[in-house]
Amino acid sequence: MNILVCIKRVPETGARINLTDDGRAIDTRYLGFTVSPHEECAVEEAVRLIEKQGGQATALTLGPDEAEEQLRAAMSIGVDNAILLATDGREWDPVATAQALVDAIRDREAEQGPFDLILFGNESADAGGYQVGVRVAHALGRPCITGVKQLSIEDGRVEARREAGGGWEVYETSLPAVITVKEGINLPRYPSLPGRLRAKKKPITRLEPTWFDGGLEMIRMKTPVEEESQVTILGHGPEAADKAVALFKELGVLS
Amino acid sequence: MILTFIEHDRGKLNESSLEALTLARRLADDMASRLEVALIGAEARALAEPLAAYGAVRAHLVEHAWLDDYAPDAWAASLAQLMAATSPDVVVAAGSERGNEVMARLAARLDLPLASNCTEVATGQPFRVTRVRWGGSLLEEAHLKGSPALLTVAEHALAAESISKPPEIDVRPFVPTLTEEDMRVRVVRRVEPEREGVSLTDARVVVAGGRGVGSAEGFAALEELAGLLGGAVAASRVATNNGWRPHADQVGQTGARVAPDLYIACGISGAIQHWVGCKAAKHILAINTDPEAPMVTKADYAIIGDLHEVLPAIIQKLKS
Numbered sequence A: 001m002n003i004l005v006c007i008k009r010v011p012e013t014g015a016r017i018n019l020t021d022d023g024r025a026i027d028t029r030y031l032g033f034t035v036s037p038h039e040e041c042a043v044e045e046a047v048r049l050i051e052k053q054g055g056q057a058t059a060l061t062l063g064p065d066e067a068e069e070q071l072r073a074a075m076s077i078g079v080d081n082a083i084l085l086a087t088d089g090r091e092w093d094p095v096a097t098a099q100a101l102v103d104a105i106r107d108r109e110a111e112q113g114p115f116d117l118i119l120f121g122n123e124s125a126d127a128g129g130y131q132v133g134v135r136v137a138h139a140l141g142r143p144c145i146t147g148v149k150q151l152s153i154e155d156g157r158v159e160a161r162r163e164a165g166g167g168w169e170v171y172e173t174s175l176p177a178v179i180t181v182k183e184g185i186n187l188p189r190y191p192s193l194p195g196r197l198r199a200k201k202k203p204i205t206r207l208e209p210t211w212f213d214g215g216l217e218m219i220r221m222k223t224p225v226e227e228e229s230q231v232t233i234l235g236h237g238p239e240a241a242d243k244a245v246a247l248f249k250e251l252g253v254l255s
Numbered sequence B: 001m002i003l004t005f006i007e008h009d010r011g012k013l014n015e016s017s018l019e020a021l022t023l024a025r026r027l028a029d030d031m032a033s034r035l036e037v038a039l040i041g042a043e044a045r046a047l048a049e050p051l052a053a054y055g056a057v058r059a060h061l062v063e064h065a066w067l068d069d070y071a072p073d074a075w076a077a078s079l080a081q082l083m084a085a086t087s088p089d090v091v092v093a094a095g096s097e098r099g100n101e102v103m104a105r106l107a108a109r110l111d112l113p114l115a116s117n118c119t120e121v122a123t124g125q126p127f128r129v130t131r132v133r134w135g136g137s138l139l140e141e142a143h144l145k146g147s148p149a150l151l152t153v154a155e156h157a158l159a160a161e162s163i164s165k166p167p168e169i170d171v172r173p174f175v176p177t178l179t180e181e182d183m184r185v186r187v188v189r190r191v192e193p194e195r196e197g198v199s200l201t202d203a204r205v206v207v208a209g210g211r212g213v214g215s216a217e218g219f220a221a222l223e224e225l226a227g228l229l230g231g232a233v234a235a236s237r238v239a240t241n242n243g244w245r246p247h248a249d250q251v252g253q254t255g256a257r258v259a260p261d262l263y264i265a266c267g268i269s270g271a272i273q274h275w276v277g278c279k280a281a282k283h284i285l286a287i288n289t290d291p292e293a294p295m296v297t298k299a300d301y302a303i304i305g306d307l308h309e310v311l312p313a314i315i316q317k318l319k320s
């Protein structure tokens, strides 16, 4: 199987998000970077599929040159190839992002044959537009199942399950297809040291797509106003148990 | 005209659609525009008329033999055809899983931008929207330039509000033309939930554990406390990533959103990605060794101490 997995580099924000002075970016001076948990699972799923069924996996990202780090992380657990669509750090909206991905996918497919499966995270961690995977699938004319938390593929048949009200909705389609996954579909592995060393030496294809205005323009970001709460310290250590039980009574949660 | 897509599952209304309809009605007031709704599938028929209470003057009932169950491309194709016939200026849907999905497919078909999960919308050229980022930890002001404007409304961003003088609502059928291709993706069957205990999203009390719990076995005390309080157990991503709990228990940006009466956070630091999943709780009690942990400073109540000592003491008190 020939699999493509699309990922996005995002800052690893901690207890609060600090913005730059103009509010147009997150202040990342003291932050590390990662991809969304959904995308970590998409990468893991791609690697499991090729381990079981043979073939190869390619990771694709649109982002700054530093996003090479996320591509190498994907390669360190078993992804074979990587493509970086380098930006100048500007915000790309969902329409422009999807178009750049589609162009790159078409070029790669023209050279090396079609991808049987294209995986995405259900939504990015930062912008959360819920649409890039769907747009790419539409442009390529392929079926797209979103929010998938169980996936099985046999002889080109796809069965995908999505969680709904504690149960599952079952979808079926055939390859080639686009699937957007959610965290929980698998438990991603940690990279091994040899895996990391191998990933360091692998080449990355670098392309520079041209930015355009897709129609949704971010002006500025802000932190939502949250009610300030005054924490009441009930006590320290096991001696606080009495206070805890009194609190349960007061809140009416004792059955 | 402003068209709101009203979402349902086999005839059961998704309440978030009423929030979306409320935002759409305010926008219609601002624009001196008519408010219409679209419902898909024959099973939605009974849902149409009551929408007058939210200001809708016309309901389009999209009916077709293939629209009995969820098929996102067919739903998007139906909406696209309805739009071609009715020329709305704005199309609004709930920022739910299905709402976002159907609108994304609609936007892709029409090659239009889509602003998902908006909390506020101001009319103009272009539309100015405020939308949610980072699962709710951050807001973004943006310009939405497409016409018609497509947007979804973040769930629980505003309360659904009926109006004092509901208009007459005129319900009319709309029959779309669907192709095999529109039916490639659809629910072919369901696996019903296995009911055991209180579900995480319905529980009045949630006892959540994070890295501080230390192991899968460590969750026994949380299970016991949850049992005594008739609640459910939840976990942080560190706990699910370590395999201590199944992912279904995870609360946060990439897990469940909960709103219990009491959320007891044991050994959880309170990273924003966790916080967005539990902040809707009425009361939060943090049990943590670190008095500076964000979970402690943001909580309503806290016990500073080792959860492995504090939980057994609480359990013992509750039992006696």
Ligand SMILES: Cc1cc2nc3c(=O)[nH]c(=O)nc-3n(C[C@H](O)[C@H](O)[C@H](O)COP(=O)(O)OP(=O)(O)OC[C@H]3O[C@@H](n4cnc5c(N)ncnc54)[C@H](O)[C@@H]3O)c2cc1C
Pocket (backbone or CB within 6 Å): A011, A012, A013, A014, A034, A035, A036, A037, A125, B209, B210, B211, B212, B213, B235, B236, B237, B238, B239, B250, B251, B252, B253, B254, B255, B256, B266, B267, B268, B269, B270, B271, B272, B273, B274, B277, B287, B288, B289, B290, B293, B305, B306, B307, B308
């Ligand atoms: C895009 C993205 C999405 C994410 N989505 C989620 C999500 O959905 N849900 C989620 O939870 N996280 C999510 N995360 C991860 C999140 O950022 C944090 O890493 C995670 O929530 C931390 O889990 P924790 O609080 O259990 O662990 P830590 O941050 O390590 O905190 C452990 C806490 O336990 C306390 N402690 C330790 N020992 C004890 C003890 N014996 N008794 C009492 N207290 C003790 C410590 O003082 C500390 O406060 C996401 C991250 C990203 C980047």
